[in-house]
């Protein structure tokens with residue numbers, strides 16, 4: 423029988439909100455809490471629905487609560503929160519977006535970005551060779567897309583085509599990417615990718631909710647040996663992935679990306695490096 427002492431949350435438990443809007447689609451609380459259980463670590467990740475216009479007030483409130491260790495940050499806050507952090511980590515400085523924040527003892531907020539490296543590691547864990555031969559297409563120019571684009575260039579991919587619904591944002595991102603990797607082939611693309619080895623949906627199009635039936639791009643022009651990868655975790659198999667699978671293409675779901683970075687996120691937020699070693 424359960425005794426009170428064995429119940430998971432006490433007055434000492436560290437709290438990690440995930441800040442998002444919408445919130446119903448997020449899978450990070452389940453996965454991070456699974457990690458805490460496996461590591462026998464006294465912390466809990468909980469969903470906080472925070473509208474874009476309330477982000478800065480929310481941060482000021484969290485700063486006042488010492489049991490809040492930090493936060494996971496996702497759609498639509500990753501770029502805006504990068505302007506609110508007191509100390510930016512190296513990836514956050516390059517990418518201009520943040521997906522994890524930690525409050526230190528003085529309640530200064532440190533921010534870092536793990537999406538890009540997590541995505542690349544997720545591909546590698548899915549047996550994809552991410553090297554200099556790879557021609558890549560990416561849809562999106564928001565927080566997740568930025569992280570992934572910089573990480574792929576750091577990996578030395580052969581070329582990168584960028585498409586976004588709002589073209590001006592893609593153009594601005596391409597300018598930044600070209601400064602970061604002046605020798606790489608980086609081009610603006612449309613919603614019909616062709617002749618690439620890897621196509622990535624790094625937009626919210628297709629995620630649970632009103633956007634679930636929206637396709638981020640058309641796969642008709644792709645060869646069957648192209649791989650299609652998602653950032654979306656919920657649903658696990660988006661319409662895009664279903665279509666790609668029907669064409670016999672290799673698919674990688676958004677779960678690979680979160681599983682590859684969850685330990686790093688927890689380690690950063692709680693300032694406990696050993697949590698990065700926990701495998702789920």
Ligand code: NDP
Pocket residue numbers: 496497498499500501537540561562563564565566567586587588591624625626627629633636638652653654655676677679680681
């Ligand atoms: P942002 O709000 O920063 O960016 C959203 C991006 O999606 C923009 O490029 C936006 O285009 C595009 N977009 C939104 N709606 C549509 C639509 N209907 N059609 C086409 N494009 C659209 O969000 P994030 O980058 O933080 O997150 C994007 C997705 O990635 C979310 O679904 C999130 O859950 C997922 N994610 C998954 C992770 C994982 O580990 N698997 C980690 C991080 C994020 P525009 O500029 O035109 O508005």
